[in-house]
Amino acid sequence: MKKELKMNLLISILFLLIGIILFTNPGGVIDFIAYIVGGIFLFVGLIYFVQFWRGEKKNIFVSEFYSGVISVVIGVILMFNNGALDLALRVFSGVWILYRAIVHLKVALTLKDQKDDAWKVSLGISIILFAGGLFEILVQSLELTIIGFVIILYSLFEIVNIIYQLLHKPKEEVIKKTEIMKQEEVKKLPE
Secondary structure (H helix, E strand, O other), X not given: OHHHHHHHHHHHHHHHHHHHHHHHOHXXXXXXXXXXXXXXHHHHHHHHHHHHHHOOOOOOOOOHHHHHHHHHHHHHHHHHOHHHHHHHHHHHHHHHHHHHHHHHHHHHHHHHHOOOOOHHHXXXXXXXXXXXXXXXXXXXXXXXXXXXXXXXXXXXXXXXXXXXXXXXXXXXXXXXXXXXXXXXXXXXXXO
């Protein structure tokens, strides 16, 4: 369990850094990423065109010509329309925050069943994260500075919660219940 918490702490710190960069220099970050990713797509598209003109058939499902056209179009869109990357970034980070809100809600319900007062903290974080994740996904005119701010808030909530969990020693019943829940979830997985 501590290994998972440490990994979540690392991810939260990474999100904190991304949020700070977006908050302080949103335009430069998006331009840089858009040109890099767009350039990669253009390069891949050109490779597909070269393979097509040489008659090299590497992909049996899709023609190299069509793959090249799609890659070049995506590359051009990313390089000259930063709004597409902005949308992708907004949706990705918003969905991640919603996922973490659901995880916190699950933890809160488990802690409440075990009569542990820490469930209130986890529930509060879950509600705030859920609202922030929805806000980030749904508000289209959201500037990258605000996205950076929301990501900073999310990561700070996560970091505080993880540190609390690392320092808080749960009752033995909570540990046993968590292990039983994990085993039950594994049994539900399709074989």
